[in-house]
Amino acid sequence: MSTTTAAKPAKPVETRSLGSRALEALLTQRIVLLAVLIVVLLIVMTILDSAGALSGSYNSDYLAASLINAVPLAMLGLAQLLVILSGRGGIDLSVGSMVSVTGIAFGMAYGLWGWNLVTAMLFAVVLGGILGGINGALVAYVGFPPLIATLATFYAYRSVALVWSDQKPVNSAGIQAFYSAAKAIELPVIGASLPLIPLGIFTFLIPVVIVVWILLNKTTFGRRVYAAGTNDTAAVWAGINVRPNRLLVYVLSGVISGLVGIVTVAQFASARPDAGTSGNGMALPAITIAVLGGVAITGGIGRVAGVVLATVLIVWLNAGILLAFPGNDGVQVQLLALGLVLVFASLLNGLTRRKYGGI
Amino acid sequence: MTVLDREPSEAVKPVARRVLPPPVTGQELVLVAVIAVLWVLLGIFTPSFLSPSSIQPLLVSVAPIALIGVGMTFIIITAGIDVSVGGAIALCAVVTAKLLVNYAVPLPVAVAASMALGLVLGLVNGTLIAYGRVHAIIITFGTANIFQFFALRVFGSSTVNNIPATLDVFGRGDVGRTFGVPHSFAITILVVLLAWWYLRHTAGGRHLFAIGGNANAARLAGVKVQPRVLLAYAITGTLVGLGACFLIAAGTSTLDQGVGIGRELAVIAAVVIGGTSILGGRGSVIGTLLGAILVQTVTSGVTQLGWPSQLANLFVGLFIIIAVGTDLLRERARRRKA
Numbered sequence: 001m002s003t004t005t006a007a008k009p010a011k012p013v014e015t016r017s018l019g020s021r022a023l024e025a026l027l028t029q030r031i032v033l034l035a036v037l038i039v040v041l042l043i044v045m046t047i048l049d050s051a052g053a054l055s056g057s058y059n060s061d062y063l064a065a066s067l068i069n070a071v072p073l074a075m076l077g078l079a080q081l082l083v084i085l086s087g088r089g090g091i092d093l094s095v096g097s098m099v100s101v102t103g104i105a106f107g108m109a110y111g112l113w114g115w116n117l118v119t120a121m122l123f124a125v126v127l128g129g130i131l132g133g134i135n136g137a138l139v140a141y142v143g144f145p146p147l148i149a150t151l152a153t154f155y156a157y158r159s160v161a162l163v164w165s166d167q168k169p170v171n172s173a174g175i176q177a178f179y180s181a182a183k184a185i186e187l188p189v190i191g192a193s194l195p196l197i198p199l200g201i202f203t204f205l206i207p208v209v210i211v212v213w214i215l216l217n218k219t220t221f222g223r224r225v226y227a228a229g230t231n232d233t234a235a236v237w238a239g240i241n242v243r244p245n246r247l248l249v250y251v252l253s254g255v256i257s258g259l260v261g262i263v264t265v266a267q268f269a270s271a272r273p274d275a276g277t278s279g280n281g282m283a284l285p286a287i288t289i290a291v292l293g294g295v296a297i298t299g300g301i302g303r304v305a306g307v308v309l310a311t312v313l314i315v316w317l318n319a320g321i322l323l324a325f326p327g328n329d330g331v332q333v334q335l336l337a338l339g340l341v342l343v344f345a346s347l348l349n350g351l352t353r354r355k356y357g358g359i
Numbered sequence: 360m361t362v363l364d365r366e367p368s369e370a371v372k373p374v375a376r377r378v379l380p381p382p383v384t385g386q387e388l389v390l391v392a393v394i395a396v397l398w399v400l401l402g403i404f405t406p407s408f409l410s411p412s413s414i415q416p417l418l419v420s421v422a423p424i425a426l427i428g429v430g431m432t433f434i435i436i437t438a439g440i441d442v443s444v445g446g447a448i449a450l451c452a453v454v455t456a457k458l459l460v461n462y463a464v465p466l467p468v469a470v471a472a473s474m475a476l477g478l479v480l481g482l483v484n485g486t487l488i489a490y491g492r493v494h495a496i497i498i499t500f501g502t503a504n505i506f507q508f509f510a511l512r513v514f515g516s517s518t519v520n521n522i523p524a525t526l527d528v529f530g531r532g533d534v535g536r537t538f539g540v541p542h543s544f545a546i547t548i549l550v551v552l553l554a555w556w557y558l559r560h561t562a563g564g565r566h567l568f569a570i571g572g573n574a575n576a577a578r579l580a581g582v583k584v585q586p587r588v589l590l591a592y593a594i595t596g597t598l599v600g601l602g603a604c605f606l607i608a609a610g611t612s613t614l615d616q617g618v619g620i621g622r623e624l625a626v627i628a629a630v631v632i633g634g635t636s637i638l639g640g641r642g643s644v645i646g647t648l649l650g651a652i653l654v655q656t657v658t659s660g661v662t663q664l665g666w667p668s669q670l671a672n673l674f675v676g677l678f679i680i681i682a683v684g685t686d687l688l689r690e691r692a693r694r695r696k697a
């Protein structure tokens with residue numbers, strides 16, 4: 001814009017009210033919406049609690065303890081974030097099966113073959129990377145639609161886990177002792193005034209969150225993932241080698257699944273061959289978390305913070321439901337809540353796209 | 360199987376010819392060959408495989424997957440997907456089973472009720488997807504959970520017991536066969552042929568391909584995109600209702616909560632093995648039927664060979680990779696030639 005132009009364009013005057021701007025922030029900034037929803041949830045549950053409508057007390061100890069469920073959920077949500085971001089219909093249905101296989105691998109190595117802890121963990125993680133690499137190679141180099149490639153490997157890996165373990169959980173004294181990795185601890189220095197927090201948060205979740213955040217936001221790899229996810233062709237013409245990039249995203253999803261495999265062994269105190277695939281499996285909740293966290297299924301849009309907040313919301317919502325509907329009812333209502341939240345979130349995504357042009 | 364996979368030839372044609380895809384595609388012939396080879400091999404290694412008492416249950420187990428697969432093929436041709444059929448099967452099956460147990464309804468009422476319920480569930484999905492304009496996989500992940508919730512509520516306890524034999528006309532027993540052909544399989548064949556005709560010879564069917572190829576171009580060409588998409592989900596829902604009856608009949612007199620779990624993936628596997636492109640715009644219902652037969656052959660073959668039954672899923676996974684992989688390579692070769 002030339003400075004010699006007589007009339008400089010007037011600065012757009014913000015004529016809209018604070019309320020309409022707040023509404024726009026709420027709808028377009030997924031993180032704002034999630035934070036508000038978490039606060040609303042906590043207020044509602046506290047009111048219910050003080051009214052005596054709950055079967056247990058919804059206090060900070062209970063909330064902190066329920067965070068153990070956030071560890072696998074958030075990690076796999078981040079795996080889906082990476083994969084979905086990479087675009088071209090990116091999705092990974094096989095994470096649950098990879099969790100089962102790597103869990104069995106870890107259980108075998110640590111519990112039966114007598115490997116030391118670090119080697120066994122490394123084995124599980126590397127195996128996860130290889131399994132993810134198969135997905136990635138099929139998608140990036142052969143050109144499979146990700147939904148199909150990971151559907152096929154979902155079947156194949158699940159079968160491998162069941163056949164390898166002879167359909168029996170792997171169990172030994174060593175694995176049972178490993179249960180301590182999932183226990184709750186008191187933080188040093190400031191911990192006395194805080195509730196006990198599950199150890200897995202610090203040993204697994206937070207490192208993964210930090211690494212994924214750095215990868216996506218502070219490395220060229222991350223920028224390339226966003227670029228290829230937004231427009232694959234444009235990324236190619238911008239000189240990005242999209243294939244190895246896309247392969248790596250699926251490898252990372254496998255690596256994270258390997259870590260989750262180890263976490264589930266610690267949680268169950270045994271390596272179960274159906275750990276990641278029983279019932280609805282682990283892939284569906286992870287994809288739900290990613291979508292709820294504002295990840296666009298078409299790729300290129302999504303943030304780590306959104307996934308983390310979405311996990312906290314779902315975990316605390318589920319914890320509240322268990323208190324409000326005791327017993328088996330609670331588990332069923334959790335299904336309903338997850339479904340409604342997902343439908344609501346995706347309708348909201350569509351609405352904001354039309355009203356404000358993208359999230 | 361695109362409508363226009365050939366460029367117009369150099370000579371200008373005087374009259375525009377009606378362009379029809381070939382009645383069967385290469386993928387279908389390959390599948391027939393693979394199934395034939397598998398059946399011969401299984402016949403050699405397990406002498407009992409080619410007997411009626413082994414093939415008839417195989418066809419009964421193919422029926423619900425292929426039947427629902429017809430609807431899923433419609434959906435995937437429009438570039439959509441429905442992962443909620445597992446939950447929808449569970450809900451239809453449990454409601455029908457409860458009707459049979461508690462009210463002893465006759466056969467037509469049970470089937471009609473199940474199909475009507477399935478239609479409603481399909482309309483829910485279709486409305487959200489066509490008019491809510493959201494991505495099909497996300498919405499149906501959500502409705503899968505919601506359907507499963509309602510199914511579990513209706514179940515109450517973990518099983519429905521003592522289901523009367525009303526639906527046995529679709530079942531494995533002698534009542535379920537005419538001239539040795541299971542009724543459920545015969546109905547499935549009929550539906551497949553109807554769907555084949557609809558997709559190939561009616562404007563509505565061709566519109567589904569157009570929508571999957573490019574929804575925007577289809578809309579500009581005058582296709583009513585949203586009603587057509589809604590129709591695809593409604594058909595799937597209705598077929599889910601009928602498929603649920605087949606599943607009840609094929610089982611024992613007890614229905615358990617896990618009736619729908621994993622079925623959506625089995626159906627999608629049959630569809631993609633059958634050569635339908637997950638990207639939309641290309642697909643065939645005959646391929647889906649063959650895909651379902653292939654998957655059930657593998658499952659039944661692995662058991663009859665005395666291998667661990669869990670191994671079957673490994674083969675299903677490999678078949679998906681091989682089927683889609685060869686399709687991709689063929690597509691690439693075709694593009695290079697053009």
